[in-house]
Amino acid sequence: MARINENFQKLAAGYLFPEIGRRVRAYADANPDADIIRLGIGDVTLPLAPAVVDAMHAAVDEMGTDKGFRGYGPENGYDFLLDGIREHDYRARGIEIDSDEIFVSDGSKQDSGNIQEIFGQDSTLLVTDPSYPVYVDTNVMAGRTGGADDNGYYGGIKYLPATEENGFIPTPPSEAIELAYLCSPNNPTGAVATRENLEAWVAWAKEHDAVILFDAAYDAFIQDDSLPRSIYEIEGAKDCAIEMRSFSKRAGFTGVRCAYMVIPKTVTGTTASGERVALNQLWGRRHATKFNSVPYVIQRAAAATFTPEGQAQTQEQVRHYMENARLIRDGLAAANFTVFGGEHAPYIWMRTPDGQTSWDCFDTLLSRAQVVGTPGSGFGPSGEGYFRISAFNSRENVEEAIRRIIAN
Numbered sequence: 505m506a507r508i509n510e511n512f513q514k515l516a517a518g519y520l521f522p523e524i525g526r527r528v529r530a531y532a533d534a535n536p537d538a539d540i541i542r543l544g545i546g547d548v549t550l551p552l553a554p555a556v557v558d559a560m561h562a563a564v565d566e567m568g569t570d571k572g573f574r575g576y577g578p579e580n581g582y583d584f585l586l587d588g589i590r591e592h593d594y595r596a597r598g599i600e601i602d603s604d605e606i607f608v609s610d611g612s613k614q615d616s617g618n619i620q621e622i623f624g625q626d627s628t629l630l631v632t633d634p635s636y637p638v639y640v641d642t643n644v645m646a647g648r649t650g651g652a653d654d655n656g657y658y659g660g661i662k663y664l665p666a667t668e669e670n671g672f673i674p675t676p677p678s679e680a681i682e683l684a685y686l687c688s689p690n691n692p693t694g695a696v697a698t699r700e701n702l703e704a705w706v707a708w709a710k711e712h713d714a715v716i717l718f719d720a721a722y723d724a725f726i727q728d729d730s731l732p733r734s735i736y737e738i739e740g741a742k743d744c745a746i747e748m749r750s751f752s753k754r755a756g757f758t759g760v761r762c763a764y765m766v767i768p769k770t771v772t773g774t775t776a777s778g779e780r781v782a783l784n785q786l787w788g789r790r791h792a793t794k795f796n797s798v799p800y801v802i803q804r805a806a807a808a809t810f811t812p813e814g815q816a817q818t819q820e821q822v823r824h825y826m827e828n829a830r831l832i833r834d835g836l837a838a839a840n841f842t843v844f845g846g847e848h849a850p851y852i853w854m855r856t857p858d859g860q861t862s863w864d865c866f867d868t869l870l871s872r873a874q875v876v877g878t879p880g881s882g883f884g885p886s887g888e889g890y891f892r893i894s895a896f897n898s899r900e901n902v903e904e905a906i907r908r909i910i911a912n
């Protein structure tokens with residue numbers, strides 16, 4: 505008899521996006537002629553940039569030669585990609601990150617879900633609420649929480665409500681917590697943290713010896729250059745923060761898979777006896793044991809996004825999605841919907857009309873407008889009464905979706 509990890513039974517619902525997919529499939533099966541517009545999961549729709557495609561082709565050709573063939577890659581990533589990351593994502597903004605502080609991976613979903621493995625089983629944690637479901641669900645699976653209460657709050661997690669009143673950017677709590685998940689630009693609310701917001705979080709983490717797990721998967725969507733793209737733009741963050749970034753949204757890699765995590769060697773945790781241990785060393789051990797690097801072809805593709813052509817082409821993709829976001833935001837606001845986000849993020853956070861629950865809003869829009877979004881409550885209890893609309897789609901579909909939402 506193989507006993508199961510019963511922590512999985514604590515999970516209050518199926519993973520959000522498959523549940524949405526199930527409902528949409530059921531509707532499509534019952535209504536085969538329906539022209540459904542999908543603005544639910546934040547999945548990119550534009551084809552890969554030509555510079556990326558060229559780099560992949562060239563890398564495939566190399567792999568077919570005696571000289572260019574490569575087997576297992578370096579665990580942390582090839583130097584050509586690490587150098588591109590260091591130069592473009594960090595040095596260009598005045599930040600020095602060493603190559604051995606970067607861990608190339610196959611996605612920020614995995615990174616944000618796996619990083620909890622290197623922390624103590626009884627570590628305390630906080631999330632802003634609503635938040636990307638992976639942060640909470642993976643800690644539930646790991647047994648770091650109790651069960652969910654009637655409102656969907658898991659015992660043992662500190663939830664900081666992200667509300668209209670605080671601009672969806674909660675301030676740090678007064679108490680000490682060991683791990684804090686932060687995401688900016690935020691999924692799902694589309695809010696973006698200012699330098700002052702992040703300074704407050706870094707000061708809090710340093711005061712309480714906490715570690716911030718900073719998810720910057722949407723950094724490329726920030727439109728105002730004075731806003732921080734990396735938490736390391738804040739002094740002291742290299743002592744207390746781990747950062748995750750991804751090529752998924754910034755370069756259309758959701759199906760290609762490449763991301764990275766930065767763990768400065770100065771970020772530490774402690775053993776029960778108080779000895780300091782570098783988290784970089786622990787994650788390095790974990791990464792080398794459970795992961796065999798991202799394929800060479802994919803790392804070449806990611807590195808191509810840092811070339812001048814790659815930069816221009818991928819930035820054009822981001823502009824396309826951000827124009828969609830602007831249209832959704834302005835179009836719905838003009839029709840008296842209450843909307844947030846969408847200015848530095850590809851997500852619009854809409855208050856549900858007529859006090860509907862998030863799932864009622866989902867069902868109404870699917871059945872009446874054939875538009876798919878994401879119920880805010882799927883991201884946490886404080887998301888109830890909100891609905892997330894993604895800007896990842898064609899201009900035509902976005903314009904049609906706006907018309908249909910307004911008409912229904």
Ligand code: MLT
Pocket residue numbers: 544545546547613691
């Ligand atoms: C989302 O829609 O929240 C994201 O696409 C999920 C993800 O990036 O895994």
